[in-house]
Amino acid sequence: MKTKIWLSSPHMGGKEQAFVQDAFDKNWIAPLGPNVNGFEEDLQNYNHIKSAAALSAGTAALHLAMILLGVGQGDEVIASSFTFSATVNPITYLGATPILVDSEIDTWNMSPELLEVAIKDRIANGKRPKAIMVVHLYGMPAKIVEILEVANRYDIPVIEDAAEALGSKLNGKALGTFGKLGVYSFNGNKIITTSGGGALVSDDAEMISKCRFLSTQAREAAPHYQHTHIGYNYRMSNIVAGIGRGQMLVLDDHIALRRANHDFYLNLFDGIEGVTVFTEPDESYFSNHWLSCVTIHPEKCHGVTRETLRLAMEKENIECRPLWKPMHMQPVFADCSFYGDGTSERLFEIGLCLPSGSNMSDEERERIAEVVKAVFV
Ligand SMILES: *Cc1c(COP(=O)(O)O)cnc(C)c1O
Numbered sequence: 001m002k003t004k005i006w007l008s009s010p011h012m013g014g015k016e017q018a019f020v021q022d023a024f025d026k027n028w029i030a031p032l033g034p035n036v037n038g039f040e041e042d043l044q045n046y047n048h049i050k051s052a053a054a055l056s057a058g059t060a061a062l063h064l065a066m067i068l069l070g071v072g073q074g075d076e077v078i079a080s081s082f083t084f085s086a087t088v089n090p091i092t093y094l095g096a097t098p099i100l101v102d103s104e105i106d107t108w109n110m111s112p113e114l115l116e117v118a119i120k121d122r123i124a125n126g127k128r129p130k131a132i133m134v135v136h137l138y139g140m141p142a143k144i145v146e147i148l149e150v151a152n153r154y155d156i157p158v159i160e161d162a163a164e165a166l167g168s169k170l171n172g173k174a175l176g177t178f179g180k181l182g183v184y185s186f187n188g189n190k191i192i193t194t195s196g197g198g199a200l201v202s203d204d205a206e207m208i209s210k211c212r213f214l215s216t217q218a219r220e221a222a223p224h225y226q227h228t229h230i231g232y233n234y235r236m237s238n239i240v241a242g243i244g245r246g247q248m249l250v251l252d253d254h255i256a257l258r259r260a261n262h263d264f265y266l267n268l269f270d271g272i273e274g275v276t277v278f279t280e281p282d283e284s285y286f287s288n289h290w291l292s293c294v295t296i297h298p299e300k301c302h303g304v305t306r307e308t309l310r311l312a313m314e315k316e317n318i319e320c321r322p323l324w325k326p327m328h329m330q331p332v333f334a335d336c337s338f339y340g341d342g343t344s345e346r347l348f349e350i351g352l353c354l355p356s357g358s359n360m361s362d363e364e365r366e367r368i369a370e371v372v373k374a375v376f377v
Contacts, residue, residue, distance in 0.1 A: 016246030033238030058185025102340030109142030274300030
């Protein structure tokens with residue numbers, strides 16, 4: 001069996017272990033310490049944002065973001081339907097109801113038009129949505145300026161799920177810094193990883209300070225343990241944060257390498273009828289190209305489907321994956337209201353994510369190219 005080519009695997013830069021060693025040397029083996037503070041500063045500086053809280057997961061950051069916005073039992077929260085389930089699950093942790101909105105075709109992210117349709121309809125039904133959760137899928141910036149325009153018109157706060165989009169920008173501004181709150185993930189498959197982790201960022205330093213408080217069991221400043229809030233154990237460990245500090249040193253390199261993978265696929269599929277590589281709509285968009293994706297239109301390429309390509313790759317021990325199955329198509333969210341026009345359903349049907357690791361070798365790219373050439377003869 002040939003060695004496995006992963007969709008996206010961890011890629012260490014080399015300095016991570018020194019930060020972890022430092023945590024051991026100084027006995028900061030806790031969910032606090034210099035690496036946690038240092039990692040937060042790195043994130044703030046990199047994204048030009050006032051405040052960042054390092055947490056145990058992106059999902060934890062999404063959960064706390066909604067708590068900070070006052071989401072509770074019986075509320076409605078609007079979310080992108082075309083996403084990973086972790087965007088929507090925390091809405092239900094709070095006893096709130098997800099309202100799902102479809103994508104537009106340029107960025108594959110939330111349609112500002114359908115968002116407005118959804119808001120109007122929910123208000124007409126008697127409930128003003130408490131928050132809007134916008135996802136930047138695969139690193140591609142959503143039409144966040146238009147989305148914020150709509151959201152501001154109805155005075156609804158926006159949370160950006162930028163779990164996949166650290167380092168992506170729109171008009172030169174970092175994703176995750178447009179909305180009231182932004183979320184990043186450092187899970188093992190993301191553009192940088194701490195093995196597992198996340199962050200919540202905002203220009204509202206008070207909110208992030210409250211986030212840190214809630215993430216460490218909501219302990220009040222008292223010699224005994226005193227509690228006036230329900231707390232969570234969501235803080236990032238100082239060991240894990242050391243990995244994060246090391247990874248921040250290579251983030252820009254990783255983005256360049258992922259973008260080079262995207263260029264490789266543009267070249268590889270150039271001239272192949274019926275296959276489109278997912279690309280930024282114009283120069284104002286800068287994607288980190290966390291995952292490179294294609295759509296395959298069988299009617300234009302002799303009946304080849306995304307499954308044909310995926311299975312041919314699998315045979316060669318190369319991992320590919322269909323695009324996210326939209327949340328409104330998932331049994332667990334089948335009862336949620338959905339505002340859509342078929343865009344994400346179609347994307348799920350014809351789209352495929354391709355190996356995109358920043359650690360991919362020329363030899364691995366060659367193996368991928370051979371499969372593609374054999375499938376599209
Ligand atoms: C990975 C991911 C998350 C969850 O982040 P974790 O750190 O794994 O909890 C949330 N939303 C999206 C879109 C993701 O890709």
